[in-house]
Amino acid sequence: MRNALTIAAREFEExxxxxxxxxxxxxxxxxxGVIPGISGxxxxxxxxxxxxxxxxxxxxxxxxxxxxxxxxRDLSDxxxxxxxxxxxxxxxxxFGKLTAGILMIVGCFGVIIAPAxxxxxxxxxxxxxxxxxxxxxxxLAIALGLFLIAHVIGTFARSxxxxxxxxxxxxxxxxxxVRFLIAPLFGGQAVVLAGWVSIALLIAAAVAxxxxxxxxxxxxxxxxxxxxxxxSQFLWSVIGMALLIAGAYVAWVxxxxxxxxxxxxxxxxxxxxxxxxxxxTTRSRLDYMAAWLIDSEDGHKIHIDAHAAWSVQYTRDGRTxxxxxxxxxxxxxxxxxxxxxxxxxxxxxxxxxLWGDFIFLSDxxxxxxxxxxxxLSIYDVAQKRSLVSARxxxxxxxxxxxxxxxxxxLYAQTDDGLQILDLDATxxxxxxxxxxxxxxxxxxxxxxxxxxxxxxxSKTVTLNxxxxxxxxxxxxxxxxxxxxxxxxxxxxxIVDGATMHLFAPDGSPIRxxxxxxxxxxxxAGDDGSRVTLVTSExxxxxxxxxxxxxxxxxxxRESGVRxxxxxxxxxxxxxxxxPLHEVIYKDMQNHIVGWNPATGAKRRIA
Amino acid sequence: xxxxxxRISDVTVRYGRLLAVDHIALDVAKGSVYAxxxxxxxxxSSLVRCLLGQxxxxxxxxxxxxxxxxxxxxxxxxxxxxVTEEADAxxxxxxxxxxxxxxxxxxxxxxxxxxxxxxxxxxxxxSRFGSLSKGxxxxxxxxxxxxxxxxxxxxxxxxxxxxxxxRKSLFEEVIGDLADRGTTIFITTHDLAGVETFADRxxxxxxxxxxxxxxxxxxxxxxxxxxxxxQPVAIDTTLLxxxxxxxxxxxxxxxxxxxxxxxxxxxxxxxxxxxxEVEAMSLEEIFIAxxxxxx
Numbered sequence: 001m002r003n004a005l006t007i008a009a010r011e012f013e014e015x016x017x018x019x020x021x022x023x024x025x026x027x028x029x030x031x032x033g034v035i036p037g038i039s040g041x042x043x044x045x046x047x048x049x050x051x052x053x054x055x056x057x058x059x060x061x062x063x064x065x066x067x068x069x070x071x072x073r074d075l076s077d078x079x080x081x082x083x084x085x086x087x088x089x090x091x092x093x094x095f096g097k098l099t100a101g102i103l104m105i106v107g108c109f110g111v112i113i114a115p116a117x118x119x120x121x122x123x124x125x126x127x128x129x130x131x132x133x134x135x136x137x138x139x140l141a142i143a144l145g146l147f148l149i150a151h152v153i154g155t156f157a158r159s160x161x162x163x164x165x166x167x168x169x170x171x172x173x174x175x176x177x178v179r180f181l182i183a184p185l186f187g188g189q190a191v192v193l194a195g196w197v198s199i200a201l202l203i204a205a206a207v208a209x210x211x212x213x214x215x216x217x218x219x220x221x222x223x224x225x226x227x228x229x230x231x232s233q234f235l236w237s238v239i240g241m242a243l244l245i246a247g248a249y250v251a252w253v254x255x256x257x258x259x260x261x262x263x264x265x266x267x268x269x270x271x272x273x274x275x276x277x278x279x280x281t282t283r284s285r286l287d288y289m290a291a292w293l294i295d296s297e298d299g300h301k302i303h304i305d306a307h308a309a310w311s312v313q314y315t316r317d318g319r320t321x322x323x324x325x326x327x328x329x330x331x332x333x334x335x336x337x338x339x340x341x342x343x344x345x346x347x348x349x350x351x352x353x354l355w356g357d358f359i360f361l362s363d364x365x366x367x368x369x370x371x372x373x374x375x376l377s378i379y380d381v382a383q384k385r386s387l388v389s390a391r392x393x394x395x396x397x398x399x400x401x402x403x404x405x406x407x408x409x410l411y412a413q414t415d416d417g418l419q420i421l422d423l424d425a426t427x428x429x430x431x432x433x434x435x436x437x438x439x440x441x442x443x444x445x446x447x448x449x450x451x452x453x454x455x456x457x458s459k460t461v462t463l464n465x466x467x468x469x470x471x472x473x474x475x476x477x478x479x480x481x482x483x484x485x486x487x488x489x490x491x492x493x494i495v496d497g498a499t500m501h502l503f504a505p506d507g508s509p510i511r512x513x514x515x516x517x518x519x520x521x522x523x524a525g526d527d528g529s530r531v532t533l534v535t536s537e538x539x540x541x542x543x544x545x546x547x548x549x550x551x552x553x554x555x556x557r558e559s560g561v562r563x564x565x566x567x568x569x570x571x572x573x574x575x576x577x578x579p580l581h582e583v584i585y586k587d588m589q590n591h592i593v594g595w596n597p598a599t600g601a602k603r604r605i606a
Numbered sequence: 607x608x609x610x611x612x613r614i615s616d617v618t619v620r621y622g623r624l625l626a627v628d629h630i631a632l633d634v635a636k637g638s639v640y641a642x643x644x645x646x647x648x649x650x651s652s653l654v655r656c657l658l659g660q661x662x663x664x665x666x667x668x669x670x671x672x673x674x675x676x677x678x679x680x681x682x683x684x685x686x687x688x689v690t691e692e693a694d695a696x697x698x699x700x701x702x703x704x705x706x707x708x709x710x711x712x713x714x715x716x717x718x719x720x721x722x723x724x725x726x727x728x729x730x731x732x733s734r735f736g737s738l739s740k741g742x743x744x745x746x747x748x749x750x751x752x753x754x755x756x757x758x759x760x761x762x763x764x765x766x767x768x769x770x771x772x773r774k775s776l777f778e779e780v781i782g783d784l785a786d787r788g789t790t791i792f793i794t795t796h797d798l799a800g801v802e803t804f805a806d807r808x809x810x811x812x813x814x815x816x817x818x819x820x821x822x823x824x825x826x827x828x829x830x831x832x833x834x835x836x837q838p839v840a841i842d843t844t845l846l847x848x849x850x851x852x853x854x855x856x857x858x859x860x861x862x863x864x865x866x867x868x869x870x871x872x873x874x875x876x877x878x879x880x881x882x883e884v885e886a887m888s889l890e891e892i893f894i895a896x897x898x899x900x901x
Contacts, residue, residue, distance in 0.1 A: 006710045014698045082694040084660045086711045087683035222660040225621075 003088045007096025008103070011070070015104065018062065022108035025054045026115045033119075044120050051116035056139045059109040063143035066101045067150025071213065075224040076158040080217075090217035098213060105143050109136070145202070148209040152235065155216065159228035170236045177243050184254045187305040190288035193253065197246055204242030208235045254303070256282040256290040258592060258606040265289060266309040269296075269565035269584050272576025273318020273338075276565050276584050276592065276605070279309035293321055295338055296584055296594055296605045302336050302343050313359045316577045320365040324352045333359070333368065335381070347384045351375055360571050362402040369408045369423070371398050378408055378425045390430035393419055396439070399573045403448050409467070411573070413439050420469055434468035443486050444573040445505065451573070452484055452492055461494055463507040473507040483533075485523045486575045493531055495521055500531070500547060513552045515545070524564055525580040525597065530555060532583050532597045534564045544583055546597035558595050558602075561585045611636045611758050611790035612657065616666035619652045619814075626652040627663065628814035634807070637788040639781070641801040641822075643893055644811035650794040651691055653811070654762045657792070658688060670758060684713055687751030691762040691794075693743035697736025701746055704735060708750050716753045723749040727772065740767030748780065759784060761793040765800060773800060798890040808889065810896060818896065822889065829892045830865035834858045835881040845873045850895050861887070861895045 012019075032038050033047040071094070074080045083093045113136070156164050178201060185194040212234035220227030261280035268277045279291035289306035304312070308323040315321075319338050324331035325345070331352040336343040351372050352359070358371040367387075368379045376392035379385065387406075395414035403409050406425040411418060420434035441454040444466055451466040452475065461476035461484055476484075476494050484494045490505035498518040502510040515521075520536040529550055535543045542561040547554055564585040582594040584605065592605040612634035619627035627649045634640040644650050655661040657668045659679030668675045670682050695704050701724065709715040724731060727745045729738065735746065744767055751759060761781075765773045777800040781791060785804045795801055801808075808825060810818035818825070832846075835857045841848055846869055848860040865884070874882060887895070 003711060006707065010696075010699075010703075010707050013703060014696055078692055079694045079696065081655075081660055081690050082696065084679070085658065085683065085688040085690065085694075086708065087680050087713075088711055089680045219662070221662075222655065226661075 001092075003092040004096040004099065007083070007088065007093055008100040011097055011100030012104070015066075015100075018104060018108060019111070022058065022111040025058055026051075026112045029054060029116050030119060047116045048120055051113050052135065055109045055112040058112055059105050059139055059143040060146060062108055063105050063145075063147035064150045066104065067147035068154035070097050070101050071151060071217070071227075072154030072158045075155070075222070075227055078222075080222045084221050090221065091214045094214045094217045098210065101147055102144060105147060106140060109140060109143070145206070148206060151213065152209055152231065155224075155228055155231050159224045161225045161228050163225075163228055163232055167232055167236075170232075174239055174243065177247070181243070181246055181250050184250060185288065187307075188254070188288040188290055189306045190253075190286060193286040193288050196286070197250065201242060201246055205239060208238035208242070211238065253285050253288050254290070256285060256288070258290075258292055258294070258301070259590070260285075261290065261590070264563060264586065265306075266291065267563055267565050267586065268309075268312070269567050270314035270318055270321065270576075271567040272316055272578045272580065273314060274582070275312075275314055275318070275321050277304075277309050277312045278565075278592065279306050293323075293336055293343075294592070294606060296582065296592075298338075299605065300341075301606070304334075304343070311357060311359065313361055313571065315361045315365040316363040316572065316574065317365075318576065318578050320361075322346075322359060322361060322365065322368065324350070324357060324359070329353075331357070335365070337365075346381055348379050348381065350379065351377065358398045358400075358571050360400045360402070360408065362405060363577065367402060367405055369400065369402065369410075371400075371410065376408075376410060376421075376423055376430065378406075378423060387425040388423060388428045390423055392421055392423070392430060399442065399571050401444060401448050401572045401574055409433075409448065411442060418442070418469060420467065434465070434470070436464070436469040442573055443484065445486050445490050446488060446575055448574060450505070452486065454481070454484060463492075475503055475507055476501070482521050483523045485526070485531075487526050487531070488528065488575045488577070488579060493523070495523075495533065500533075502549060511552055513547055513549075515547070516554055521545070522564075522566070525583045526575070527581050527598060528579040530597055534561065534583075534585075541588060542585075544585065544595060544597070556597060556600050558600070560588050562588050562590070609635055610669075611638075611671060612640070612792060613669045613672075614653070614657065614666070615668075617653065617656050617663045617668060618665035619649070619656060619661065619663050625814050627656070629666070630811075630814075630816045631666075632809055632816060632819050634790060634792055636790055638806040639785050639791040639793070639801070639804050640807050640809065641798070641805040642792070642794045642809045642811065643796065643798060644794075645897060648811040649814040650811055651762060654760065654794060658686070658760060659683075684754070685757040687754060687756030687759045689744065689747045689751050689759075689761045689764045691766065693735070693740070693747065695735045695743070695746065697734065699735050700732055701729060701735060701738075702731040704746070705731070705750065705753075708753070712754050714754055716755065720749045720753045723752065741769055741772055744768055745772065748776070752780070752784075756789060758790045758792065761791065761795075763794055763796065765795060765797045773797065777801065777804070798893055799888065802889045805889075810893065812897070825892060826886065826889070828863060828865050829887045829895070830862055830870075831885040831887055831891070832860045832862060832865075832870070833883045833885070834860070834879055836879060840877065841879075842873050842877055845869045
């Protein structure tokens with residue numbers, strides 16, 4: 001310790017001119033502050049900001065220059081033997097020089113900033129306290145980081161050893177490994193966790209360089225090539241171990257199971273077919289969000305990026321799910337088809353950016369339409385290419401469907417109301433075919449011939465032509481309704497608080513069914529002969545209510561529902577092709593459960 | 607307790623494919639002066655670096671006072687003074703600052719002797735080390751090495767850059783005096799004339815190998831230059847082994863490496879070699895003869 005301090009003192013003595021330079025830079029802002037042409041109306045601001053700029057530049061430059069030379073130059077100039085000829089341990093040499101370097105950087109930064117801090121008024125002191133404190137820590141961290149990096153590069157470069165090629169390759173591998181370590185965390189939107197892992201890796205790297213410096217002098221002593229070899233071995237071993245540990249930790253983080261979700265942020269199901277998408281923050285993993293696409297029939301789980309959980313779209317045949325995955329600047333669509341073991345990228349370079357995306361699928365998933373920032377495109381999945389792109393209005397919301405494999409109909413909710421457009425991949429043209437002069441909520445019949453349209457306040461429901469938007473018949477006009485839905489056979493269901501109203505496809509009333517309670521409800525499924533509703537949290541816990549449409553009675557209830565898998569994030573407004581035989585929900589124990597409204601049978605899915 | 611100040615056992619140093627030190631073993635007794643000679647690139651400096659714990663040999667080890675110098679270097683350096691081949695002190699520091707720095711690292715330090723020695727050689731204490739001449743730097747290194755009254759002094763080519771006066775002073779006053787006081791001295795040098803008077807033992811390196819390791823007196827007693835009036839002369843090599851044989855004046859000259867008076871008289875009586883004159887040789891002459899004979 002004493003010897004290390006002696007060496008540190010010697011380093012200071014040798015580099016005292018640096019301290020003189022720091023003092024000069026400390027005085028300079030004070031001078032600038034009193035020169036009218038420079039300081040303008042705010043001398044305090046001039047002093048404060050110029051001090052920060054000078055101190056930052058000085059500390060960073062000093063870090064690089066000192067780091068590159070404080071050991072490397074002694075080695076390359078053959079002067080390390082001066083220390084090794086004395087009764088000084090190699091660790092004392094290293095830590096003495098290291099201490100001097102660090103204190104010099106920190107000290108000079110402090111010296112340059114101190115007079116300005118002392119001379120500024122309360123306003124700028126507040127600025128210092130609020131902004132400069134964290135800024136100073138960041139600047140010093142960067143300067144010290146560069147100091148250590150410069151030492152490594154200096155040692156490697158000055159040795160003139162071919163080993164530098166190995167170092168370059170190791171650095172490259174490290175960079176790639178870090179990218180692959182952090183990427184899954186960002187995929188789980190774990191910004192905080194990714195930050196902590198990055199900090200841990202940076203600390204490990206700093207420890208590797210600091211420990212490596214001591215090790216290089218112990219093993220290499222006066223020989224620059226052996227110093228290089230020793231530093232290289234230590235550095236990459238420690239970094240390799242750190243990456244392995246971090247890799248194991250990240251592997252544990254991403255190995256979260258649906259049961260590990262402590263706060264569900266997304267829980268959806270496919271309107272037809274057995275898919276369930278669930279996402280949420282997970283146990284003991286800070287802000288890491290995990291998401292899965294689950295086939296509720298065979299239990300197969302596909303891990304997907306958390307941000308994708310909100311964007312999964314399902315084909316109407318219930319066989320395939322698509323979702324966007326960030327790939328560089330744009331997003332690529334991934335696909336999972338039932339019965340396969342894993343998901344695959346479609347290889348389609350979409351213009352999706354994960355913001356403002358609308359994805360529409362043809363019934364079998366062979367064609368995809370996307371709307372992003374006013375560009376409507378049709379892609380062919382097998383050909384992996386765009387068939388047509390056109391400008392389309394992008395407003396608040398969009399719905400749509402393929403009316404044939406080559407024709408896509410878009411319902412765009414703009415500031416001017418609903419616009420109905422038809423994009424034809426054969427003629428490569430887009431045309432406006434209809435409009436409604438207000439913002440509405442619409443649902444299409446199974447053939448996309450008619451639609452039911454709800455006004456924004458849900459007080460009116462009309463039956464409209466799906467192509468032109470023209471009103472055919474008014475189905476409801478009065479108090480706000482709770483929900484409305486097209487059934488698979490074209491019948492229409494409208495639920496106000498206490499009654500379910502059933503209409504024929506042409507809009508004529510069939511029957512009213514009393515629910516026996518008055519509460520907001522949502523539509524949870526239709527198996528052909530019955531409709532399942534889910535009550536709101538007002539009647540906590542939620543309840544699933546199966547209504548027999550033929551007999552017109554509430555047939556069955558299922559309580560203890562914490563949350564049900566909604567099929568609302570669905571841009572194709574048509575009902576599913578196949579009946580939905582199971583309603584999926586999370587019970588009070590957080591288990592995912594499938595419930596058959598026809599039999600009341602329950603089974604645990606995950 | 608060991609009687610050897612230095613023991614080098616099977617030390618081998620490689621730089622890539624180059625074998626710089628090839629399985630060298632040698633001992634230096636306490637209180638003796640060992641001179642290691644060899645041409646440039648023979649491997650002397652690599653061996654010295656191993657000897658001082660500044661380099662770990664790929665094979666073998668060096669011990670000082672019975673302790674492994676690689677693992678015990680820090681402790682051992684309290685007892686060892688070192689003058690390196692190249693001046694290695696920080697060039698920005700003044701001589702006084704260097705002395706002050708060194709004084710804090712050693713348990714015992716004679717600052718007065720440093721100042722006195724440097725004053726004698728006219729080296730100002732306030733001068734920057736980098737501004738000194740090569741000879742002055744050597745003087746500074748020597749003064750620092752002697753300030754701890756070392757039990758072992760290792761001098762790696764100490765006369766490099768010294769003028770004649772300084773060189774004479776180094777050998778006669780410094781090394782001679784230390785040798786008389788029982789300090790062990792290990793010196794690598796090209797200046798054989800300088801070490802001849804006080805070296806107890808001499809080693810010679812060639813291409814990384816130690817080709818000679820012998821007491822100086824024994825070495826000098828077995829090497830003789832024999833000048834014959836006749837030319838050429840056929841020497842009976844079973845009696846005397848000539849290292850060098852060449853024409854000289856009107857006759858010929860042989861340098862033999864296994865001379866003894868009895869063998870010489872027998873050779874003269876059995877061979878018809880005529881008049882012959884036997885001369886003792888200096889270390890330098892022996893070194894040149896050996897180096898020339900091998901090359």
